Amino acid sequence: MKEVKFNDLTLQIHKINDLINENIQIVINSNAFIKGNFVKQFEDNFKKYSNVKHAIGVSNGTDALLIAMESLKSKGEVLVQPTTYVASASMIPRIGNEVKFIDVDKDSWQISLDNVSDKFSKEVVGIIGVHLYGFAFDVENISNFMKKNNIWMIEDSAQSHGAKINGRNTGTFGDIATYSFFPGKNLGAFGDAGAITTDDDDLATLCRKLADGGRLSKYEHEILGWNSRLDTIHAAVLDAKLTLxxxxxxxxxxxxxxxxxxxxxxxxxxxxxxxxxxxxxxxxxxxxxxxxxxxxxxxxxxxxxxxxxxxxxxxxxxxxxxxxxxxxxxxxxxxxxxxxxxxxxxxxxxxxxxxxxxxxxxxxxxxx
Ligand SMILES: Cc1ncc(COP(=O)(O)O)c(C=O)c1O
CATH class of the missing domain: 3.90.1150.10 (Aspartate Aminotransferase, domain 1)
Structure with a gap:
């Protein structure tokens, strides 16, 4: 009998194995396991791929959401759908915001402007919209609505690396986008990894600080942050895989x-x-x-x-x-x-x- 696997990473890794091995060896030889060259190289290549000004590598997609939300500051209710991986919602109360669930559209299975405006109130400060399954939600209309009402939007793009709407990349409509590079994602590391992307210079600087102990320089900690850096080994693997x-x-x-x-x-x-x-x-x-x-x-x-x-x-x-x-x-x-x-x-x-x-x-x- 035939065996059809649900997913098989071996096939894609095999295609790019030489470059992955070469990159990993460079990291080992340099001993730069933290903040090595591949981190910047991958961030530069990923921001080009995603058509944004800044990409900040972080430890995983969950941290990306936590850090992105913290950088957006205003606190209150955050709209999010119940059909998603738990992290899209579970980071909301972690930093003092409140979860307000909204339903998805019955046909597209994504959030729609109607779902958002139905539950909108003056307590709402933001929305985390998920491009679920790698499809795109109606991010153009929803982001216009959010801008008009002075509300922030995070595009949880953990499943949508490279998806487009009217030729424009998902992840470029909101204030900030978050990515997961969990191994099974369309772009996956050899372990946990993630990224934040944005066009906003100030948000990018703040996210970078938050992900690296709130540092300005090695021993100057300007704000309270986390340790959520992208490991160089993961960046080296991701940079190779990004080419395909x-x-x-x-x-x-x-x-x-x-x-x-x-x-x-x-x-x-x-x-x-x-x-x-x-x-x-x-x-x-x-x-x-x-x-x-x-x-x-x-x-x-x-x-x-x-x-x-x-x-x-x-x-x-x-x-x-x-x-x-x-x-x-x-x-x-x-x-x-x-x-x-x-x-x-x-x-x-x-x-x-x-x-x-x-x-x-x-x-x-x-x-x-
Ligand atoms: C939609 C969505 N958001 C967030 C995450 C969290 O990413 P990570 O597993 O890298 O923390 C995932 C990963 O499964 C996801 O699919």
Whole structure:
């Protein structure tokens, strides 16, 4: 029987192995494991790739959110969706802000201007918008709304490296964008890593200080900060892998197109509606099916591994129980979380395997 993995990093690493090894050896030879040359080199290359003025490497995407939010200063309620990885929301109360959940749109599965304006009040100081699954949310209209109301916006771009809306990179609309380079992301390190990007000089300086012990110089600490630097080894790996990120995103789009063409004809499968003029990067290929346990077990028996992103919406997580939410509060988010299945998608996935997954899904729904 065929075995189709959910993700296989070996294939992409293999493509760039020589450069990765060369870069790592340079770091070892230089002994500059902290703040070595590759950190600046990667930051420079990543800011060019992302089309922004500043990129600051940090330890992971969670810290990126924490530091970005701290740099934005104004404190109060922050809007965020319950369909995301926990870090998009869990850093909000960590620095004295309050979480205010908003539902996502039932068709795009992303936040929309309606979702934002519905829950908007004078207590709201900011929004963390997530380009979920590597699709783009309606960031143009939402960022205009936020600017008009003098509210900050962080684009959580942990899943959307390279995604575009009207030809413009996601992560360039809000005040600041945050990235995760968790190994399985479209651009992933060999461990935890992340970045903050912004066009604002002052925010960039402040974020850099916050991520490095609040330092001005080696022994002068101007403000209270954290230790959340990007390790040189990770920067060296990321800098090598960045040279192929565009190719990898194109690979993902090719696979997504095969899934789209087949699965859009199966009545029992619901796909997210891609917003007009957006160019997703398909970090995840999500579908909704009823009775997902059966479906997942069937695919597993046919050799196909799948994932779920995310089984429990954040408003129903124990960590947020203090907000007093109950099932039914955010129906679109709940429907997505309770029915979502993530199909295999990764650069250099064999086309035959994609067709195999499609065929198995077709057979499943013929039987049920
Ligand atoms: C949307 C989103 N935000 C934030 C994060 C946190 O990133 P990290 O795991 O690097 O801390 C992730 C990573 O899974 C994510 O997917």
């Amino acid at each position: 990120l565009e190719e990898w995103n194109i690979e993902r789009r090719k696979i997504a197109k095969i899934y789209d063409d087949t699965l859009s004809n199966i009545e029992q499968v619901t796909l997210p509606v891609k917003l007009k003029n957006t160019d997703p990067v398909y970090h995840i290929y999500p579908i909704l099916v009823e009775n997902r346990e059966n479906f997942i077990n069937y695919l597993r028996d046919e050799g196909v591994s799948t994932g779920i992103h995310y089984p429990i919406p954040l408003h129903l997580q124990k960590a947020f129980s203090y907000l007093g939410h109950k099932e039914g509060d955010f129906p679109n988010s709940e429907k997505i979380c309770f029915n979502e299945v993530s199909l295999p998608i990764f650069p250099y996935m064999e086309e035959d395997d994609v067709y195999y997954v499609c065929e198995k899904i077709k057979q499943y729904f013929k039987k049920t």
